[in-house]
Amino acid sequence: MPKPFPTGPLVTRDSLAAELREAGVRPGETLLVHSSLRSLGWVCGGVVTVVQGLLDALGPDGTLVVPTQSGHLTDPAGWSNPPVPEEWWEGIRAAMPVYDPLTTPSLGVGVVPETVRTWPGALRSAHPHTSFAAVGPRAARIVRGHARDCRLGERSPLAALETLGARVLLLGAGYGSCTSFHLAEYRIPAPLAAVGRPGPDGWEVVTEVSISSEGFDELGHDFERDRPVLRGRVGAADVRLFPVADAVAYAQRWLALHRPREEEFPHPRV
Template identity: 45%
Template sequence: MSTTTAPTVTHSRSRLAGQLAELGVERNGVLLVHASMRAVGAVSGGVRAMVGALRGALGHGTLVVPAFTPENSDTSPHYLDRVRGLGDRDREAVRASMPPFDPATSAAPSMGRLSEAVRLDEGAARSGHPQTSFAALGPLARKLMAGHSPDCHLGEESPLARLYDLRAQVLMLGTGFDTCTAFHLGEYRVPAPPRRSYRCVVTAGGRRQWWEYEDVALDDSDFAALGADFARSDKAAPVRTGPVGSSTSRLFRIDDAVDFASRWLTSHRSGALVQALCHSPG
């Protein structure tokens, strides 16, 4: 008995740009993108063509992506997973091997292929936070990436707050609400948010060193539930859903998402202990 395999669909840059426009990506606007290229499927020209499609849909707009680097922190889930089961000597060897953050060269492999393609573009600007930087292309890129305080992951002194001020759009390109960075700004805007310590490797005075600081305790463990309620809510502008490549993608305003998140988190967490060490990007 013979079987047949469905042919692989290869998506063109022009078709992807058209789908993005149909979804509602604004010409000359500002767009924060979280992407799963695996969900998008095969693209003629690869990830660079996907970046081109996004920029084509934006026109003279600005494209922003997360460029987080949990690999240089020993308080991040990435590190805890890496050293699980190791003895003290091997743990120290891992810590000693961690390179300090450099906005010009530090890779962000856990953010996916699209984020890396944007980061590596010769015209890209990158913010300076050693763990939760962003990268951007377009006319507002340098302005949006400037002034990212090194002790403010995703709060008022981060690019997220600047995106909020501009009412930027957020595109979840084949990804779920569990990866929605915008919701973290909502965590900063709840009354008396819990705080915790973070630690990462930086360069200071030309030397590699560990730096410890305190910031809001970030926790994305309930973001999927938060996002589901946000999508159903009649208190925010609709979340638009549609195909981009082989993916189902979502588009919404960052200010709608942040405002909804701050209300939702205030009522749903209600002072419960946050298991941030297990879930935060730091």
């Protein structure tokens, strides 16, 4: 039996860049991209073409930013996809490699971020769980100073992106992946969490603001209803484009109304 033709449309580097500009991407801007390669259709050249098309749309003065999270460097006691036997936990903690911005792969954010992470000239931030990678003239300003005890707050690239007037591009991705909403969690009363990870001197536990993407799809629906969001298509993918600052400000008000108050959370034991 011959294989069926691939599902289209055909996406090329030129068509991708042209449709991104038509959707509202501006040359020279700073863009935080959350993406789904498979949503685009049949991409000639695969993921490399997608990164090239994004960089073409931004031009030489633009900066491309992606999340390059590394959730595999977390406490195995909290793993669920898949879980590991409890008798393995201590051995995993003892053997887990320390985060290295140059070599630690990203996980769970798709192939586009992993490709950007290894792109010539890319820079990556220092947080061992929630790093970002950037390519372009503002890359160093965005990724530097990412505190090791601040996943997605005021001392993270998200705050730098907000200050720079960056925008978010959801390229075939939903609001559940919109990391900008997490910055709002740091600006409302929020619980703390004990977070384990490998450190330079062995396994360490630090206290972080508790973050969760629960409810982000509903938050995104309300945000799009109430705030200006550019919508379009690139290949077969739905795209949404909006300022980081708008997303953070709206989420701060929305989460304050829809999330439990701080005193309703149990205090963690560190």
